[in-house]
Amino acid sequence: MAGKTEKLNLNEQLNDFIQKNRKVLIISLAGIIGAVIVLVAVFTVRDHLRSQALSQIEEFKRRYETISSLADALSETPFWTQEASNLLEDLDNFTNRNSGYTAARSYAISANIHQDQNNWMEAERAWVNAARAGTRTYFAPVAFFNAAVAAEEQGNFSRAIELYNEALEYEGIFPAAPRTQFSIARLQEIQGDSSAALISYMTLVSRWPQDQVWVNLANSRILSLSIGQ
Helix, strand or coil: CCHHHHHHHHHHHHHHHHHHHHHHHHHHHHHHHHHHHHHHHHHHHHHHHHHHHHHHHHHHHHHHHHHHHHHHHHCCCHHHHHHHHHHHHHHHHHHHCCCHHHHHHHHHHHHHHHHHCCCCHHHHHHHHHHHHHHCCCCHHHHHHHHHHHHHHCCCCCHHHHHHHHHCCCCCCHCCCCHHHHHHHHHHHHCCCCCHHHHHHHHHHHHHCCCCHHHHHHHHHHHHHHHCCC
């Protein structure tokens, strides 16, 4: 009986509290509902904008592939240059309004255009921008690697080594990490730094022993450099 009385008292106290504070509770509830509505609207708009951005990227990709194939078929450099310039301008406008993964892909298309025109300086810049934009994605190490290749094409081997090392920062998600390490060693050899190259080759062998292709190549260079010393 005492238990029932206590339960009734609690119910009465609760009802009394609600009655006394109903305006505050109603306002608080309305605020919570409003916040939920705003969050839903924000996420909906964000998803819509992301979907639009991805669709735009696919359109840019389609334009690039069409321009490239037509240029190859017609061998008309002026046509290619004008169409490519138009696309580069659109890509630039897109990256000014977007960030993250979609911006990274946009920069990558720009980089490919510059590479097709053997404009390696701009290609390197675009690939670096792609890597920075996609820094939290698998895209970053790929972009850094391609930027390093562009630096190599310019004969800037020190810069290429820096960029290859940036790609290696993503070793855990970058399947081409052994090849990247080999590229660093190869460029150190070209620069005449045999000691650094030897260390880099040995690093490859110890860090990626399961990758037989690059490990075998590295072991070959280790033997050659050791004999040379």
